[in-house]
Structures are given as C-alpha cells and as structure tokens.
Amino acid sequence: EDQVTQSPEALRLQEGESSSLNCSYTVSGLRGLFWYRQDPGKGPEFLFTLYSAGEEKEKERLKATLTKKESFLHITAPKPEDSATYLCAVQARGTSGGSYIPTFGRGTSLIVHP
Amino acid sequence: EAGVTQFPSHSVIEKGQTVTLRCDPISGHDNLYWYRRVMGKEIKFLLHFVKESKQDESGMPNNRFLAERTGGTYSTLKVQPAELEDSGVYFCASSAYRTTYEQYFGPGTRLTVT
Numbered sequence: 001e002d003q004v005t006q007s008p009e010a011l012r013l014q015e016g017e018s019s020s021l022n023c024s025y026t027v028s029g030l031r032g033l034f035w036y037r038q039d040p041g042k043g044p045e046f047l048f049t050l051y052s053a054g055e056e057k058e059k060e061r062l063k064a065t066l067t068k069k070e071s072f073l074h075i076t077a078p079k080p081e082d083s084a085t086y087l088c089a090v091q092a093r094g095t096s097g098g099s100y101i102p103t104f105g106r107g108t109s110l111i112v113h114p
Numbered sequence: 115e116a117g118v119t120q121f122p123s124h125s126v127i128e129k130g131q132t133v134t135l136r137c138d139p140i141s142g143h144d145n146l147y148w149y150r151r152v153m154g155k156e157i158k159f160l161l162h163f164v165k166e167s168k169q170d171e172s173g174m175p176n177n178r179f180l181a182e183r184t185g186g187t188y189s190t191l192k193v194q195p196a197e198l199e200d201s202g203v204y205f206c207a208s209s210a211y212r213t214t215y216e217q218y219f220g221p222g223t224r225l226t227v228t
Binding site: 041042044045046049087101102104105106107 | 118154158159170207219220
C-alpha cells in the first residue's frame with residue numbers, strides 16, 4: 001500500500017529562520033511527487049511537481065528536492081505570509097489503469113512568527 | 115479565469131438525512147476529482163470523472179455515495195443516508211489533462227453529520 005509520511009506535524013519558525021519539511025514515501029512505481037500549500041478554509045494550492053530523483057524545483061523562498069525515498073521542502077528566510085499547511089502527495093496508477101490516484105500525507109503546519 | 119467553486123461551503127445535517135454537494139470545475143477542464151478529508155486524517159481520493167464518465171471510483175466508501183457529472187460540466191456528490199462517519203471536508207479539483215498533477219482545488223465543503 002502506498003504511504004506518505006510528513007514530518008514534523010507542526011513547525012514554528014521565526015521570520016528569517018530557514019528550515020526544511022520532510023516527506024517520506026513508499027509507493028510502487030512512482031510517477032510523481034507533488035507539493036501543495038493549503039491556507040485555512042481553502043483548498044490545496046499546487047506548488048511543485050517532481051518526477052525523478054535528483055530533481056529540484058524552486059519558487060520564491062521555497063525549494064523542493066527529491067530522492068528515491070523522500071522529498072524535502074526547503075524554506076529559506078521565511079516570512080509570516082509563508083504560514084500555511086504544506087501537503088505532499090505521490091502519484092500512483094489507479095486500479096482502473098487510467099487514473100492517477102494520489103496518496104496524500106497529513107501535512108506539516110508551518111507558523112512563521114514576525 | 116474563475117477557479118473551482120463548491121457549494122455549499124458548510125452543511126450540517128442529521129444522521130439519516132440526504133445532502134448533495136456541488137462542484138463547478140474550471141471551464142474547459144475535462145477532469146474532475148472528488149476528495150475527502152476526515153478530521154485528523156489525510157486527504158483521500160474518492161473518484162475521478164473524465165468529462166461525464168467515471169474514470170475511477172475506487173475511493174468511494176460505499177453505495178450511500180453517488181456522484182454524477184451530467185453533460186461533463188458541474189458535478190454533484192450525494193450522500194444518502196448520511197452517517198456520522200461521513201463528516202469531513204469534501205474537496206473537488208479539476209485539471210485539463212489526465213496525466214498532469216497540476217490540479218486546481220476548490221475551497222471545499224465542510225459536512226457535519228450530527
């Protein structure tokens with residue numbers, strides 16, 4: 001069974017204090033790994049797609065990396081507006097053979113204090 | 115461009131009643147997905163439409179849940195009769211292509227069954 005474990009569950013940072021969020025996964029035949037940001041009362045917002053080990057993607061203060069077993073979301077010099085829940089999901093082939101069913105982790109709740 | 119919209123935003127019903135959730139995807143998006151997040155758990159896939167056809171419904175919990183997408187536009191998810199364990203946040207997402215994971219999520223419908 002595909003599994004995604006995110007750590008830590010919650011993270012508090014001071015503004016400017018860089019850190020990393022972890023997403024460990026177990027999936028047969030990884031098609032892709034995805035990071036989302038979710039603000040309270042809203043749906044997940046797509047951030048990155050990573051397809052192969054060694055791949056990296058960047059967006060503003062965020063950088064996502066991928067290995068064969070885990071992904072990291074590095075946050076450099078975070079600001080209070082980066083506060084949100086960050087979700088990781090892996091893409092696996094569905095039982096119908098044509099649908100890419102995602103497996104989500106429970107997320108990391110990030111709070112950045114000014 | 116309008117995003118994915120969901121209605122209602124909140125619904126409180128009694129056990130045994132019926133509730134219908136609606137999702138309007140981004141115009142032109144053939145792929146529509148339903149997900150559910152139960153409190154304290156991860157987001158879980160329910161089903162996937164391609165236009166008006168059900169591509170994969172392997173995540174539907176039981177036959178009390180019925181999803182439709184008439185005409186390939188908006189979709190409804192009916193729960194009848196509702197049980198306590200159906201409480202959670204129901205998300206809808208849409209994408210232009212089946213094989214991409216850049217899905218656009220709606221804000222969700224919070225369902226509470228009492």
